[in-house]
Amino acid sequence: MSGAGRIAAGALAAAAAGPAIAALVPPGVLLSLLAQACIYAILALSVGVLARQNGMVSFGHAAMFGAGAYLAGIGLGAPGLLPAEAALPLAVLAVAAVCFGLGLIVVRVHGIAFAMLTLALGQACFEAANKARGVTGGADGLTVALPREIFGLPAATFQRAEGMFLIAWLAMVALAALAALLARSRFGLLTEAIRENEERARFLGYGTVLPRAAVFALSGGIAAAGGVLYVLYNGFVSPETVHWSVSGSALIMALLGGTRTVWGPLAGAAVYFLLREQLVEVTERWLGLLGILLVLVMVFLPDGLSGLPRRLRRRHGAEA
Amino acid sequence: MSAPALSARGLARHYGGVAALRGVDLDLVPGEIRGLIGPNGAGKSTLVDVLSGRAPGSGGSVRLFGQDITGLGPAARRHAGLARSFQRTSIFPALPVGAQLDLAARRVGATDAPRLLDELDLARLAAVPAEQTAYGDQRRLDLALALVGPPRVLLLDEPAAGLTAEESLALADRLRELARARGVTVLLVEHDMEVVFRICERITVLELGAILAEGTPQEIRRHPEVVRAYLGSAAA
Numbered sequence: 375m376s377g378a379g380r381i382a383a384g385a386l387a388a389a390a391a392g393p394a395i396a397a398l399v400p401p402g403v404l405l406s407l408l409a410q411a412c413i414y415a416i417l418a419l420s421v422g423v424l425a426r427q428n429g430m431v432s433f434g435h436a437a438m439f440g441a442g443a444y445l446a447g448i449g450l451g452a453p454g455l456l457p458a459e460a461a462l463p464l465a466v467l468a469v470a471a472v473c474f475g476l477g478l479i480v481v482r483v484h485g486i487a488f489a490m491l492t493l494a495l496g497q498a499c500f501e502a503a504n505k506a507r508g509v510t511g512g513a514d515g516l517t518v519a520l521p522r523e524i525f526g527l528p529a530a531t532f533q534r535a536e537g538m539f540l541i542a543w544l545a546m547v548a549l550a551a552l553a554a555l556l557a558r559s560r561f562g563l564l565t566e567a568i569r570e571n572e573e574r575a576r577f578l579g580y581g582t583v584l585p586r587a588a589v590f591a592l593s594g595g596i597a598a599a600g601g602v603l604y605v606l607y608n609g610f611v612s613p614e615t616v617h618w619s620v621s622g623s624a625l626i627m628a629l630l631g632g633t634r635t636v637w638g639p640l641a642g643a644a645v646y647f648l649l650r651e652q653l654v655e656v657t658e659r660w661l662g663l664l665g666i667l668l669v670l671v672m673v674f675l676p677d678g679l680s681g682l683p684r685r686l687r688r689r690h691g692a693e694a
Numbered sequence: 695m696s697a698p699a700l701s702a703r704g705l706a707r708h709y710g711g712v713a714a715l716r717g718v719d720l721d722l723v724p725g726e727i728r729g730l731i732g733p734n735g736a737g738k739s740t741l742v743d744v745l746s747g748r749a750p751g752s753g754g755s756v757r758l759f760g761q762d763i764t765g766l767g768p769a770a771r772r773h774a775g776l777a778r779s780f781q782r783t784s785i786f787p788a789l790p791v792g793a794q795l796d797l798a799a800r801r802v803g804a805t806d807a808p809r810l811l812d813e814l815d816l817a818r819l820a821a822v823p824a825e826q827t828a829y830g831d832q833r834r835l836d837l838a839l840a841l842v843g844p845p846r847v848l849l850l851d852e853p854a855a856g857l858t859a860e861e862s863l864a865l866a867d868r869l870r871e872l873a874r875a876r877g878v879t880v881l882l883v884e885h886d887m888e889v890v891f892r893i894c895e896r897i898t899v900l901e902l903g904a905i906l907a908e909g910t911p912q913e914i915r916r917h918p919e920v921v922r923a924y925l926g927s928a929a930a
Contacts, residue, residue, distance in 0.1 A: 560800070563789070567797055570786040577746070577784075578839065579772035579801040 377558045385551035392543035396536060406535035407651060409607060412542035415643035416549055416600035417620075418627035422639035423553050424593040425628060427562065428481065428586050429569035431489045433621050434496025435597045440503065440616030441469045442598025443605040444510055447518040450605075458524045462606075466598045473594030477587030496618050503613040515612030518605055532606040542603050546640065549596050554636045556592070565589050626664070630671055632678020641679055697760035699724040699879035700745065700776070700847045705754035707740050707903075714740040716903040717754065722847065724759075727873055727880040729894035729911075731887070733924050737903040738883045739781060742849045745881070746778040747771045758847060772802070775846030779839070779853055781883075783832045785824045791835055792820030798842045810838045813872060830861050837869065844876040851883045862886050866893045887925070891915070899924060 399405045417439050424430050442465050449461025456464070476495070483491055503510045510516055520529035531537035556562045568575045568582045575582055605611045614620075623646070631642025649667070653660035675681050698721040707715040714737045722728050730738050743749035745756055747768040755764045758774050766774065786794050792811060799807035811817040814834045819827050824835055837853055853869065854862035870893040873880050884890050890897060890911070897914045899907045901924070907917045914920055 563793055563797060567786045567789060567794070570788055571784060573748075573768075574780075574784045574786065574839070576768045577748075577772060577778055578798045579769045581769055 378555060381551055381554045381558070384554075385547055388547045388550075389544055392540055392547070395543070396539055401536055405539050407647060409535050409539040409542055411643055411647035412539065412546045413600050413603045413607065414624065414627065414647070415640045416542070416546050416603065417597050417624045418631070418639035418643040419546070419550055419553060419636070420593045420596035420600065421621075421624045421628040422631070422633045422636070423556075423596060424589060425633035426557065426636070427565040427569065427589045428593075430481070430484075430590075431625065432492040432593075433489050433618060433625065434492030434494075434499075435593070435624055436616050436618065436620035437496040437499035438469050438473060438594040438597035439601040439604070439620065439624075440499065440611065440613075441472075442466060442601025443611040443615055444503065444516065444601075445469065445598075446602040447516045447605045447611050448509065450518050450520060451516070453521055458521050462524070462602050465602055466595050469598035469601075470591045470595030474587055474591035477590030477594075478583060481583060481586035481590055493618055493621075496616070496621055500613055500616045500618070503616050510613070513613060515610055515614075518609050518611070520606065520609060524606075533609060538603070538607045542607075545599060545603060549599060550636055550640060553596070557636060561585065561588075626668055628678075630668060630678060632675070632680035634677050635680040638678050638680030645679065696724065697757070698722055699726075699759060700881065701757040702741075702745060703755050703757075705741065705744055705756070706752045707737075707744050707749065708752045714903050715744065715751070718900075718903070718905060720898060720905070722879050722881060723896075724879055725874075725877055726895050727870065727882060727893055729890040729897035730881055730883045730900065731885075731890055731897060731914075731924065732900035732906070735902075736900040738900055739851055740903075741900065742778060742851050742881070742883055746776065746849055748778075772845070775843075776849070777840045777843065777845035777847070778849040779836050779851060781851045781855060783829075783836050783856075785832055785835050785839065787825035788823055790821050791816055791824055791827065791831075794824065794835065795838055795842060798839045802843045802845075804843045806844065807842055810842055810872075814838050814868065830857060833857060833865065834868075837865070841872060841876070841878070844878050847879045847881070848873070849881045849883075852885060853882070854884060854886050854889055859886075859888070862889050863892065865889075869893065 399408065417435060421432055421435050424432055445465035445468055446462050449456050449465060450458055480488065480491055504513055520532060522529055524532065532541065564580060565585050568585060572582050604615065627642040627646045628639040630645055631640065632638035649664065650660060653663050671678060700722040702718055702720040705715050705718040718741060732738050740749065744751045747766055755762060757763065758776055761774060763771050763774055763776065795807040795811055799805065811820055814837065816831065816834060816838060819831055824832060833853065840848055854865055857865060866889040882890065882894060894911060896909065897911055898905060899914060899920050906923060907914060907920050909917065
């Protein structure tokens with residue numbers, strides 16, 4: 375089976391697992407938690423795509439996530455202007471387009487400077503969300519009333535855990551498959567080459583800014599898709615959604631799961647959410663315990679949890 | 695008379711108040727393998743950097759088969775037919791060897807990647823990430839990335855650095871075969887004099903950013919200024 379065929383088969387199997395999980399988990403807090411985990415897993419996936427293809431660490435992806443949520447919320451709040459079916463994809467496309475333009479500038483900066491730049495841009499968006507009361511509702515946030523139906527589904531489907539879990543799960547699987555196909559494509563190979571050795575790529579005749587900006591845009595678009603689901607589920611978005619701590623959490627999820635594989639950040643998000651729920655019950659200092667876990671993973675599994683199978687295979691191979 | 699493959703006129707490069715290149719004139723005859731030697735700090739790598747567009751010149755011009763490429767960046771120079779390798783191995787460590795050659799070939803519309811893999815004894819490593827190959831394999835991959843196409847002019851900055859004497863001579867022989875078979879003009883920067891004298895038809899000697907001498911290997915071996923400045927009595 376070809377690489378693309380394997381990805382398609384894996385995606386179909388994963389998509390089919392969604393309804394099975396929904397059937398096994400009783401409706402209530404746990405399913406709601408899983409729905410949120412899927413939404414934030416999409417954000418972690420976007421951070422992972424940027425790290426994997428461009429080798430860049432972002433501390434500002436909550437801005438794209440929040441921008442997707444705000445734009446979708448504003449679009450849904452003006453039904454006379456745009457139907458919801460147009461407003462939601464437009465919110466994603468608008469964020470991706472802005473990220474592409476921004477990417478043409480910011481991807482020229484590397485390493486820690488890029489991380490700090492994204493942090494600064496993210497916090498600028500946080501401040502803008504706080505100050506632009508007329509558009510965003512300021513610190514009070516933006517309450518969004520969903521239309522009666524979206525894409526033929528009753529609005530309640532998007533705001534119940536059972537419905538949103540399935541929707542977010544399918545979106546997560548589809549976006550992960552898209553990211554996997556990208557990674558296997560010629561374009562993906564080029565961006566990996568640029569990540570590995572940008573100067574050599576230039577001397578092979580490649581321009582390096584446009585491909586990196588395109589990955590930045592794709593990553594921003596994925597984050598925005600997560601934001602759209604967030605606002606559909608919660609019917610509300612506030613500046614807290616754009617705060618750097620949300621970017622930090624997404625980065626922790628991506629690093630915990632590992633960014634060498636497409637599915638690593640998704641696994642990281644699952645572990646993060648499930649552990650957080652357990653640790654919150656035990657101590658108020660749950661974030662400290664998660665930090666210790668992250669340190670342990672980074673020290674003993676530098677490729678994250680998704681690197682574990684590869685490491686075990688290598689060890690098994692060495693012993694054989 | 696046909697235009698030189700690569701021609702530099704009055705090439706200069708200053709780092710602050712320090713002149714690394716001081717009005718270098720250089721003409722490569724199409725198809726030749728030219729050696730570029732000189733003591734450390736003579737400006738050899740700087741000259742390759744300016745010729746290849748890695749570093750801007752402070753003055754002067756560069757022409758490739760008569761086309762002025764002075765203002766072009768590295769990618770545009772590669773499209774014009776000028777390729778280079780680097781002093782330190784410059785490959786894509788995590789990518790499979792074959793994929794790297796494909797990537798390089800695709801950009802210039804070349805179809806010789808599989809043949810180059812064979813000719814440089816890399817075909818058996820096509821599916822292996824470069825970081826898992828031996829140092830000698832990585833140096834040959836580096837050379838293959840520069841040779842794919844093939845380019846019209848190839849600048850090689852110490853391709854044998856870090857190799858054993860035996861490996862260096864084998865690489866030199868392979869390079870000569872490949873360059874001749876493909877009609878590639880080569881400017882070779884190398885400290886290993888055995889390699890230079892073995893494969894170069896002419897040699898240019900740089901000292902303190904200026905050309906000290908130019909001639910055949912025999913002429914350079916006997917050139918009193920070159921012997922004094924660089925080769926020492928061992929060359930005689």
